[in-house]
Amino acid sequence: MASVSMTVNGREVSGDVEGRMLLSSFLRDDLRLTGTHVGCDTSQCGACVVHVNGEAVKACTMFAVEADGAEVATIEGEANADGSLSVIQQAFQDHHGLQCGFCTPGMVMSAAALLKENPKPTETEVREYLEGNICRCTGYHNIVKAIMAASGQDVAAIAAE
Amino acid sequence: MYAFDIERPSTIADAVTALQGEDAQALGGGQTLIPTLKQRLAAPSKLVSLSGIGEMQGVCVGDDGAVCIGGATTHATVSREAAAHYPGLAALASHIGDPAVRNRGTIGGSLANNDPAACYPAAALASGATIVTNNREIAADDYFQGMFATALDEGEVITEVRFPVPQAANYQKFLQPASRFALVGVFVAKYADGVRVAVTGASENGVFRWAEAEAAFSADFSASALDGLTVDADGMIADLHGSGAYRAHLVSVNTKRAVEAAS
Numbered sequence: 001m002a003s004v005s006m007t008v009n010g011r012e013v014s015g016d017v018e019g020r021m022l023l024s025s026f027l028r029d030d031l032r033l034t035g036t037h038v039g040c041d042t043s044q045c046g047a048c049v050v051h052v053n054g055e056a057v058k059a060c061t062m063f064a065v066e067a068d069g070a071e072v073a074t075i076e077g078e079a080n081a082d083g084s085l086s087v088i089q090q091a092f093q094d095h096h097g098l099q100c101g102f103c104t105p106g107m108v109m110s111a112a113a114l115l116k117e118n119p120k121p122t123e124t125e126v127r128e129y130l131e132g133n134i135c136r137c138t139g140y141h142n143i144v145k146a147i148m149a150a151s152g153q154d155v156a157a158i159a160a161e
Numbered sequence: 162m163y164a165f166d167i168e169r170p171s172t173i174a175d176a177v178t179a180l181q182g183e184d185a186q187a188l189g190g191g192q193t194l195i196p197t198l199k200q201r202l203a204a205p206s207k208l209v210s211l212s213g214i215g216e217m218q219g220v221c222v223g224d225d226g227a228v229c230i231g232g233a234t235t236h237a238t239v240s241r242e243a244a245a246h247y248p249g250l251a252a253l254a255s256h257i258g259d260p261a262v263r264n265r266g267t268i269g270g271s272l273a274n275n276d277p278a279a280c281y282p283a284a285a286l287a288s289g290a291t292i293v294t295n296n297r298e299i300a301a302d303d304y305f306q307g308m309f310a311t312a313l314d315e316g317e318v319i320t321e322v323r324f325p326v327p328q329a330a331n332y333q334k335f336l337q338p339a340s341r342f343a344l345v346g347v348f349v350a351k352y353a354d355g356v357r358v359a360v361t362g363a364s365e366n367g368v369f370r371w372a373e374a375e376a377a378f379s380a381d382f383s384a385s386a387l388d389g390l391t392v393d394a395d396g397m398i399a400d401l402h403g404s405g406a407y408r409a410h411l412v413s414v415n416t417k418r419a420v421e422a423a424s
Contacts, residue, residue: 018164019166019167020162020163020167020198042199049261052264056264057261058265061191061192061195061196061262061265062191062195063167063195065167065169066191066210110261113260114260129260131259132258132259132260132262
């Protein structure tokens with residue numbers, strides 16, 4: 001067992017973990033932050049994307065021990081302080097960027113990482129950035145639309161195809 | 162996963178010491194190793210994480226003009242920080258896997274694993290890079306020894322990779338869209354003393370140099386110089402994604418594209 005401590009959504013947390021414990025397990029099982037979804041557990045689907053020191057990573061493909069001392073942000077920290085939805089979350093709702101919702105936490109966290117490094121992405125850049133996030137419901141179209149809208153861009157030109 | 166201990170040293174010396182234990186295994190970004198552990202295809206007694214070693218991070222330019230990349234540098238960092246010095250290499254790094262993979266996966270991890278379809282081996286071999294470890298320097302031509310096989314000894318750690326900067330270079334990756342590895346990838350690099358061409362994803366022996374193409378391009382650096390040249394389909398990887406003949410064809414096509422795009 002190893003002791004780890006990190007900041008998760010601004011809160012100091014710590015715990016004793018096995019070497020093999022994944023960051024996704026630490027978040028979900030120990031901290032009960034079950035918004036981070038584990039879809040495939042094979043590093044393919046991106047449902048478990050969180051931010052570690054500001055960078056999008058797959059929480060199922062990183063050991064909790066490696067996040068020792070890090071700043072971690074999960075979907076639970078995305079909403080505004082008053083509980084209202086963040087700009088990205090609201091855009092997903094407004095543009096129907098989800099159906100079953102399983103992939104949505106990873107989609108939102110990836111979108112947040114993209115818009116931080118590229119505040120006005122093109123549609124192509126959005127689609128490229130989402131390469132590691134798989135959605136089996138929406139066909140991606142409304143997710144892309146939501147992210148474009150969240151970046152403050154006009155989405156009227158993105159016609160349904 | 163089977164249980165193991167994990168250590169996170171902060172210096173190369175401590176990492177090398179930690180790796181001396183029996184069945185100890187270095188952990189780079191873990192983007193291949195962790196899925197492998199989950200499938201119980203590897204069972205180390207101890208993992209030694211290299212992610213906390215500051216002296217193995219980052220991109221710099223050496224006195225001889227070579228781009229030097231710390232072994233624990235992520236693909237995302239290479240794509241940003243090498244862009245001004247070696248744009249062909251930065252472009253390759255910016256298309257490995259997906260954004261989240263690029264934020265964890267490292268150049269040292271990729272080269273140590275030497276997946277036959279990985280991108281970095283093509284860049285290292287085509288650039289005549291030097292693989293620097295904790296105790297020696299290995300020329301890329303001596304380093305790659307077949308599928309998943311390298312010149313690294315047990316417990317040896319890639320601390321840095323040095324890339325001589327070419328006059329022109331380009332990497333063409335024919336994507337296998339499910340894995341996001343290369344179905345076939347070709348890196349062409351033009352130096353003052355000749356052109357080097359390295360192919361990944363195609364051969365059952367892993368990354369290789371295409372000598373005939375190198376000779377043709379050294380005389381005439383244009384796509385037409387490749388007319389009539391093909392690689393033998395024997396020894397090419399054949400799987401559900403493509404036959405050996407298909408991969409051999411892709412080698413020619415992507416080599417031409419790389420030369421046309423080289424800048």
